[in-house]
Amino acid sequence: MDKIKLTIDNTLVEVEKGTTVLEAAKLTGVDIPTLCYLKLEDTAFENTPGGCRMCVVEVEGRRNLAPSCKTQCEDGMFVSTHTPRVVNARRTVMELILSDHPFECLVCTKSGKCDLQSLAQDLGIREIHYQGEKSTYKGDESPGIIREPEKCIMCRRCETACNDVQTVGTLSALYRGFGSVVAPAFEMDLDHSSCTFCGQCVAVCPTGALIERDNTWKVMEAIMNPKKTVIVQTAPAVRAALGEEFGYEAGTLVTGKMVSALRKIGFDYVFDTDFAADLTIMEEGTELLERLNKHLQGDKNVKLPMLTSCCPGWVNFFEYHFPDMLDIPSTAKSPQQMFGAIAKSYFAEKMNIDRKDLVVVSVMPCLAKKFEAARPEFAVDGDPDVNVSITTRELAQMIKSANLNFDALKDDDFDRPLGESSGAGVIFGSTGGVIEAAVRTAYELHTGKTLEKVDFNELRGFEGIRSATIDFDGLPINIGIAHGLGNARTLLEEIRAGKSQFHAIEIMACPGGCIGGGGQPYHHGDVSILKKRQIAIYQEDAGKPIRKSHENPYIQNLYKEYLGAPCSEKSHELLHTNYFAKKKKIEIE
């Protein structure tokens, strides 16, 4: 590789040819402010439109300031990153952006976490010298995501997430000039579009233009209603990220404090989605073995590979983009919905509570879970199995609103019976975790032997598409893993073309799996945060006395008392679902 020498702020730097000034500056410890620019290392996310002009620098010999994110280093270049001219230009850029931005910071969901706000503060903007018309657009309040285009600064990060990374194709810049807006085609609501509600647009939005639907007040209303028994389930990825909202280092497990906080907020029972994850493994693992055995017996009609179905963003994706392949994913419901179904049948009956008086709240790292909870097929006589779904961020908000000192909270345990889980249930939160959990159980069910080594390191990692062959006592099982919907599409197209060699594939819509979900604390472009959460998840698994779903005694009991066996008639009624081709006719108001 060719090396180039240049000077940045009087420091001589040597970089490889093709390095941008922004990247070179970072290597020397100089942090140039950016706004539209965002690169997520080790993922396909790269947004460098060079549009906002916040990262301009002075390059000796050039008349104009250069956008450092778009300027490649040249030999002998002399760059200054914070001359008065540069600072003045950045301030002007910021004032111009703010001149068409609502001044709602005090009541904006994003306040305190907003890249635009913090940059404006860093630049010390106290007055806007440019007055003029402000743009107004049609907003959108879907069940999962709310769009407030007035707060959009046209950085295009959401478009990159939606189109390049997720290949969902919902968002595009529309119109031109002052009237331009990032929106679904014809500014239709997300609800009617191809949107999967994966929330990756929300995860990268630098402002409050894309945010989650806030359901916290719905939860409080339920808790305040004396007629209602309110129970909560928490997804595995939440405990590995919630601490970040309270200043903890990324990757700090706060399971016990989280349980304690939920109890103090006023939930009657604090349960764990991990319990339902174990249940999912029983159903999905059994389904996989059934399909495998049929395949081995020469049944040509059996559909392989089997795809996991826990991720609602992924379910929305294949329903819209692969409507011809609806019979390939497992019919098992997601853990959130299995929990809801069991809570409102088994648990309600056990406790002698009318299901209509039982409110099931879920805390999820996810925005698509809000959409999933509202699906009509997951309700009985109009009463949803999961009443309200909130995100990790919303839970943090509730804890702050309740004025709880998170740091001082003692570690508490989940309630029984729906709060007990194995380590296999925990790793659902990371890419590769669901399939590893399934392998732990399916191996023992298939071979009748005890699995000595439960850690399958070959299934772990952060690469977008991974594969491994697991030896089921002489029977090689080919496993594929994809996270990020663009990677999922690659595997799906292989299957469609009849080229897939896999028996089972795990797919998660978000980078890193649920730990990188659209409802998690904002990572602000730092992928190492996701990796630390991933480590935390496996750490929680390693510390569990039970590591295999089928060894969870409360799961065994549930089958004995209520369901019979995995994939039994009762299981099918409560724990399995159907998929629907979703391509809708364009609807315009």
Place this chain on the structure above:
Amino acid sequence: MAHIKLAQNKVAELKEVCKKFNNDKGELINVLHAAQSLFGYLPAEVQEVVANELNVSIAHVHGVVSFYSFFTMIPKGKYPISICMGTACYVRGAEKVLNEFKKLLDIKVGETTPDGVFSLNSLRCVGACGLAPVVTVGEKVHGRVAVEDVKSIIEEYKNDKE
């Protein structure tokens, strides 16, 4: 906007156009040009067909359609009215004439009356500056149009409902 059912033969024709361009997403603008000359405008349904054929997202197609002013999603009226806003016409009062059309037809520039009879547009110079201000209705040119003439021009075409 109401739902529009595209005639099957026209849809087939549109698909042929896409095929002529090898269903290449790089040819999107050319395909849209052809589609607009086929339908007269580009309703959402036409854009949907194009998106499917070229395997691009419908949002991307609408992004392109809404960016270029040549493309329109509104069907032109039976009598498309254009007011020249070129320099000569402008200084001789074209803007007042345009405003009168807007007022009497109750539509904005770029829109079509609900009955589909008139649509309103402005353009730059039709090469008849000696007749400024100029208004064209379809192929016909009206010269030296005064604000007071607007009403009778509209009446002339309104009554011409053969």
